[in-house]
Amino acid sequence: MNLLQLEYFQEVAKVSSITQAAKVLDISQSALSIMMNKLEAEIGYPLFEKQGRNIVITPYGKTVLHYSYILLHEMEDIQREFRELRGEENEWKLTLGVTDSNYYGDWILNLMNDYPDLQLNVLQMSREEIYENLLLGKLDFGISNGMEYYEQLDSQLLFSQPYQLLVLKDHPMAKKGSITMEEMVQEPVLSLPPSHKNRLIDNLSAAMHFRPNIVFEGNADIMEQMFHVGIGSILTCAHNRGQWMRGPREDYALLDIVGTSARYEMYLVWSKNRYRTRCARMFQDYVFDYYHV
């Protein structure tokens, strides 16, 4: 097994066709075929199956594909670490997976200003996808609401705050400053669409076993517009409320949700096995500094 084989194998698996993959990789089809046959022979299991004119990856192929990412990223890690050992610089480039794409915190803007050479690639995904991609080496960091234990992952809680309901100041409950779970069931709320993974409203309703009265589901811009004309309120927490506000804080009220201990928790997550470049260490320090952790 060599690493070039694995790289080519990834491409073949991606497009499910030797012909297509050969085009992308710019090598001859027969050379690629021979290479894949050799890889199969070395691994000792069939990696692809012919199905009509196409090829389909086998369960064995899927296993090899999974590990190919780990192995290739580990090789890349060796190069990164030795580049720094030689006193050279790695690319200032980080790939982040975030559960809440609407939440960046001010620090991301500050970070980009402080490090103009930094290339940030921010991808929205579910918690599970963050874990998976960190383990495969496809992400440098994850910023995740909630964290499960994984042996190969490390994490740091950035903040933990109770869920709160953001309302306009003329909302009937604004003066009271709180809302009960019974009232929460009736309260019209706005939310991101269900396709958005790890929605706050789902987290809270799962924790409290209630069915929320969602009057609108859609993207953040429209949510914000609807919110300001009083169509519904928005579940958030103190840290994140800023993204929904247009005017000064006095125009809004944050209601405590009585009777729930569910909290909004944000974690920075990374793989224990990956080499952290100077850029990654800077990023980590920057985030920790910002959150005073």
Added chain:
Amino acid sequence: MLLSQLEYFRVVAKHEHISHAAEELRIAQPALSTTIGKLEKELGVPLFNRIGRNIELNDAGRRLLAHTNYLFEQIADMDAALEHTREILENELNISVSNSMFLGNWLHSFVLSNPKIRLRQKMLSESQMLEALKDESIDIAIGEFNSDEPGIVRKVLVEDEYVFSVAETHPLAGKNRVVFDDIRNVDIISLPSNATYKIADRVFAQHGCVPKIIFEGSHRMMSKLELEGKGIVFATKQMIYMMLKVALHQNQLEESEIIKVHTIADMDCRSQLCLCWKEGRELPAMAKKFIEMMDGTYPRYNQDTAFMEQYGVLWNWKGDTE
């Protein structure tokens, strides 16, 4: 950088001694020195401190060793995962049976003799079964497939025909020769099988009437009803045979009780119990084993004369009297 280079590096790092490492790797010492030299050149830093004739892993070397160990751990994990996948795939068997009775007293012994099996039975009609075989969502189908289907291998397990069986107390039991007119208006008990319905409908339609099926359901209920003289059972010999075997096994049938089985003299409805799979497909190992076992140890009515004698079941069909 090649995995083989890293493999050599790992052994050198373990021994901190080129010739000992070369010995373990069974390669020439100069070749090994060259490999390590190349690796150091490629990485741009020395991995070992040379002290006289000895070598010693340095900080960079220790860093590379950590990566290398992790890489080979992952490769070992991949091999284990592949082996695990193989075990699962080889032990997976997806079957569909038109009537669970056909596997009645047999399937559990197959499962017992293959403790790692992952058996899944899908409930499908015969036509769905053929589709499922073709798209490989099942490996094997068992049922009454009486005609060839393109792309499907059909292995006949039992050459069979539809007959009637009645309890000894039933008026028809005493007759030596039964013709269709004798059963035209008799209440029929049937297995819940699409193939049986179709055949019953066809046979009765030929005589310008419809079958009067008063009960279709579990074999347990069927044998009970039959014994109480509530009707006659319309089924293949194999079905009756399996039904009786199950009934005996579950102590529902006294050894002294007698079931009489009749063919209808003026009726000919043959049926074949078949084992089917997709033509040209390399079947999973467990499926092959299953076919082999079916072929070898599957109980067939026409091979079990001892059963009839032991339980006093009187078989009165064409073949016996000839």
